[in-house]
Amino acid sequence: MANILSQANHVNDISKQIAYLRPLVVLLLILAIPFVLVSLSFAHPSSGIVVDREGQVYFSDLSRGLLRIDRRGNVTMVHKEGGHWLALDQTGSFSRVFFEKSKHSPRWFKRRTPFNVKPTLIGDAGSPLVVGQDGNLYFACDDERMIPGGLQIGRLSPNGKETLLNPSLRQLSEELGGIKGLAVGPDGSLYASYPKAVLKITIDGTITTLVNPVVVNDCELNVAAKDSPWLRGLAVSSRGIVYVAASGCGSVIKILPDGKVTTVLKAEKPWAPSGVAIYQDEVYVLEHINPNSEAHEAWPPRVRKLGRDGKVTTLATITP
Numbered sequence: 001m002a003n004i005l006s007q008a009n010h011v012n013d014i015s016k017q018i019a020y021l022r023p024l025v026v027l028l029l030i031l032a033i034p035f036v037l038v039s040l041s042f043a044h045p046s047s048g049i050v051v052d053r054e055g056q057v058y059f060s061d062l063s064r065g066l067l068r069i070d071r072r073g074n075v076t077m078v079h080k081e082g083g084h085w086l087a088l089d090q091t092g093s094f095s096r097v098f099f100e101k102s103k104h105s106p107r108w109f110k111r112r113t114p115f116n117v118k119p120t121l122i123g124d125a126g127s128p129l130v131v132g133q134d135g136n137l138y139f140a141c142d143d144e145r146m147i148p149g150g151l152q153i154g155r156l157s158p159n160g161k162e163t164l165l166n167p168s169l170r171q172l173s174e175e176l177g178g179i180k181g182l183a184v185g186p187d188g189s190l191y192a193s194y195p196k197a198v199l200k201i202t203i204d205g206t207i208t209t210l211v212n213p214v215v216v217n218d219c220e221l222n223v224a225a226k227d228s229p230w231l232r233g234l235a236v237s238s239r240g241i242v243y244v245a246a247s248g249c250g251s252v253i254k255i256l257p258d259g260k261v262t263t264v265l266k267a268e269k270p271w272a273p274s275g276v277a278i279y280q281d282e283v284y285v286l287e288h289i290n291p292n293s294e295a296h297e298a299w300p301p302r303v304r305k306l307g308r309d310g311k312v313t314t315l316a317t318i319t320p
Contacts, residue, residue, distance in 0.1 A: 045299040047128070047181060047233035047245070047275035048086030049286040052119055055279055057315065059286050060086050060123065061301050064318060066112050069303060075316050079112045083123035085233075092118030093135035093158045102160065108148065109137070109156075124148070128181050128233075133188040134203060140179040140192075143170055150178030153190065153201065165190070166205030176212070181244070181275075185236040193231040193244055198255060210242065211259045218263055219249035222272050229253070233275035233286070243283050245273035252276060252285055252306070265306050281308050284315075 048060030057069040060082035068078050089095065095116050099109045109129065112121040122129065122137065127148030129139040137156040142149025146162050151173040153165040173179055176194035183191045190201045197212035216229045223230050230248025237243070242255040243264070250272045252265040267273055267287050275286035283306040288299040302317040 045274050045288040046082060046084050046086075046301070047286065048083055048123070049233070049275040049277045049284060049303065050086055050088035050121070051277045051279035051284055052088060053090065057277070057284055057303060058086060058088070058121060059275070059301065059303055060084070061318060062299065063320075066121070066123065067316075067318070069316050073315060075318070078121070079123075081110070081112075081123065083110070084126065085124040085128050086112075087122040087124075087129045087131050087137065089118075089120035089122060089131040089137075091135060092116070092120045093131065094122060094137060095120040097158055109139075128179060130182045130184050130190070132184055132190070132203065138165065138182060138190055140182060143167075150180070153179070153182070153192065165201060165203075166207060169201070169205075169207065172199075172207065180231055181233040183234045183236050183242075186238050186240055191234060191236055191242055193234045195227065195230050195248075198231065198234065198242060198244060211255055211261060214244075214246075214253070214255070214261055216246050216249045216251065216253055216261065216263060218266075219246070219251070220266070220269070221248065222250050222269070223248040232273075235276040235278040235283070237278050237281060243276045243278065245276050245285065247272050247274055252283065264310075265304070265312060271302070282306065 046060040046062055050058050055071050060066055062082050065077050065082050066079040068076050095118050099111055110123045112123050127139045131137050139154050140150050141152050141154035143152055146154050151170045155163045155165055176197050179192050181193040185191055188203055192199045196214055198210040200208045200210050214229055219228050221228055228248040229246035232245045232247045234242055234244040240257045244253050246253050250267045251263050252273050254262050254264045270289050271287045273285050273287050277284040285304050286301055288301050300318050300320045303315045305313045305315055
């Protein structure tokens with residue numbers, strides 16, 4: 001009986017402690033709401049889409065893997081794992097590299113094609129990435145730690161050497177909200193997208209602002225007005241024209257070398273573009289349903305093509 005009474009008193013003590021802490025827990029939950037809402041507003045469906053020299057389209061789907069659309073429109077799985085970003089290594093600089101044997105494995109990059117196969121597909125584990133004309137892999141990273149992030153651009157050579165493209169980029173990236181996409185221009189320079197800006201960065205690290213801020217006049221908001229246009233994946237044509245997925249506006253915009261911005265494609269809600277690729281002056285766009293959802297399964301993708309004549313064609317729609 002004494003034991004039972006002792007246990008009962010212990011339970012009462014715990015109940016009193018819980019009651020005492022309850023207001024504090026409620027307060028913490030209330031304070032956390034804005035952060036939860038921000039997270040829900042900026043979910044992260046894949047931006048990974050590339051087109052090889054034969055016109056085959058590859059795109060990442062976090063739930064269904066790495067998929068390919070061939071010239072006949074057939075969709076097949078290339079790899080069971082997708083990722084947020086995807087790079088095409090046309091010359092196969094990294095075709096013999098075992099990323100899984102690096103000191104960063106398994107957090108960083110993964111070769112999605114078999115050993116010594118060219119062109120080579122490289123997936124990510126948390127960073128926009130692209131293979132430059134010099135054969136190096138460029139990726140958004142977090143300062144000198146060279147881990148995936150959005151403040152700097154890291155350079156990785158096929159032999160494993162890592163360097164920063166320009167250490168001074170960190171402060172500018174912090175001011176602009178972090179790097180959301182990378183692309184290579186016709187002269188070998190890199191283009192980086194931020195939520196409201198696009199920068200051009202030469203291989204020697206010279207930084208030029210292409211547009212800041214980017215204003216989409218016919219924006220149909222998917223995010224809070226203050227966060228639009230929320231730029232993500234981008235690609236650059238042979239004439240130096242930049243095409244960017246303005247996810248927060250549900251559209252793809254075109255930026256001319258002089259900085260002029262126009263809308264070239266819109267997605268009906270609840271679709272929103274996230275990635276862009278270019279092949280023979282035609283624009284390929286990766287879109288998702290419910291881009292603000294945190295659930296991967298809520299992001300079934302589709303791929304559409306904007307032809308040179310302005311005609312929009314749906315190449316594939318992946319159902320859940």
